Amino acid sequence: MSDELGVTGFELDGDAGVRITRVVAAPAELVFDMHTSPKHLPHWMLGPPGWTMPTCEVDLRAGGAFRYVWQNDAGEELTIAGTFETVERPGRLVSTEQWSGGWPATRNALTFTALDNRTRITTHIAYVSAEARDNAVRSGMREGLDAGYANLDGYLAGQFTMRLELVPVPVADVDAALAFYAGKLGFTVDHDISPGNGARIVQLTPPGSACSILLSENLPGMDTAPGVLRGLHLVVDDVRKAREVLGKRGVDAGEVMDMGGILYVPFEDPDGNTWMLQEIPPRFTA
Numbered sequence: 249m250s251d252e253l254g255v256t257g258f259e260l261d262g263d264a265g266v267r268i269t270r271v272v273a274a275p276a277e278l279v280f281d282m283h284t285s286p287k288h289l290p291h292w293m294l295g296p297p298g299w300t301m302p303t304c305e306v307d308l309r310a311g312g313a314f315r316y317v318w319q320n321d322a323g324e325e326l327t328i329a330g331t332f333e334t335v336e337r338p339g340r341l342v343s344t345e346q347w348s349g350g351w352p353a354t355r356n357a358l359t360f361t362a363l364d365n366r367t368r369i370t371t372h373i374a375y376v377s378a379e380a381r382d383n384a385v386r387s388g389m390r391e392g393l394d395a396g397y398a399n400l401d402g403y404l405a406g407q408f409t410m411r412l413e414l415v416p417v418p419v420a421d422v423d424a425a426l427a428f429y430a431g432k433l434g435f436t437v438d439h440d441i442s443p444g445n446g447a448r449i450v451q452l453t454p455p456g457s458a459c460s461i462l463l464s465e466n467l468p469g470m471d472t473a474p475g476v477l478r479g480l481h482l483v484v485d486d487v488r489k490a491r492e493v494l495g496k497r498g499v500d501a502g503e504v505m506d507m508g509g510i511l512y513v514p515f516e517d518p519d520g521n522t523w524m525l526q527e528i529p530p531r532f533t534a
Contacts, residue, residue, distance in 0.1 A: 251368060252271065253273060253401075255270070256268065256270050257270070258390050260381070260385075264376065265373060266372075268370070269369065269370050270368070271367070272367055274366070274404045276338040276339065277337075279338070279360050280339075280341070280360050283358065289306075289316070290304050291403050292396065292399040292400040293399070295318070300318065301316055304316055310333060312335075314328075314329065314331075316328045316329075326348055329346055330343045331343060331344050338360055340357070340358065356371060356373050359371075413459055414459070414461070415480065416464065417477055417480075417517070418472040418475065418476060418521070420474040420475075420519055421518075426450055426463060430452060433454070434455055437450065438452060447464070447466045449463075451463075457482075474520070478521075479522055480521070480523045481524045481525075482525050484526070484527055486527065490513070491504065491525060494525075502514040510526065511526070512524050
């Protein structure tokens with residue numbers, strides 16, 4: 249299996265199947281969206297030049313239907329319609345599928361495998377017979393896939409993701425702040441390094457969080473006055489329980505505030521940077 253960018257792997261699979269692989273330069277979450285969202289599909293799933301997708305209907309759920317309609321400059325039209333069997337974001341998508349023009353239905357299983365900042369797309373297409381599979385292959389299927397993936401590569405080149413991963417917290421004493429964030433709040437110390445020139449970098453992550461905080465000293469460009477950060481939120485399942493636990497650890501947390509059904513508890517670090525525990529009930533997130 250080649251994981252080289254820009255190369256479509258294409259091989260017959262068993263008596264009546266086809267296996268296609270392609271590696272693209274994007275994370276699996278984004279690649280999954282590319283294959284399931286009407287926001288993206290009409291921009292790349294087009295096949296040879298001259299075709300557009302004016303209709304793209306997707307009900308993304310197990311049992312949900314989809315329908316794509318293509319048109320070309322000559323007025324020709326093609327349609328694919330089908331039903332999703334499995335929707336497991338961002339790793340797997342299984343559906344039935346049928347082209348217009350009397351083509352027999354197929355069962356398509358797509359797997360999106362994360363490879364650092366790339367994703368391998370593996371597609372298994374199961375036909376009703378070897379004859380149906382061979383007719384599809386002879387129709388220019390491979391060339392159409394190549395053209396579509398080339399479109400996807402070009403479209404992805406114009407897309408990018410942004411992830412908030414590190415929030416600097418200005419403090420006067422890194423050791424005192426470390427004792428608070430790690431010792432009392434229970435943040436995990438990811439890094440505590442001194443790269444030179446008197447600088448120190450400490451990265452900590454709240455339990456269960458994808459975003460970390462940075463404590464530092466003598467780091468160029470990090471000259472914000474200690475204690476000026478306001479209102480950082482820590483989302484918890486049970487704000488009262490979290491307040492109780494932090495109180496036992498010596499954190500002076502405020503009273504529970506009900507803001508229209510969303511609950512908050514304020515507290516400060518030793519430098520006066522302010523935080524909020526936040527509980528969002530299920531009715532706000534459904």
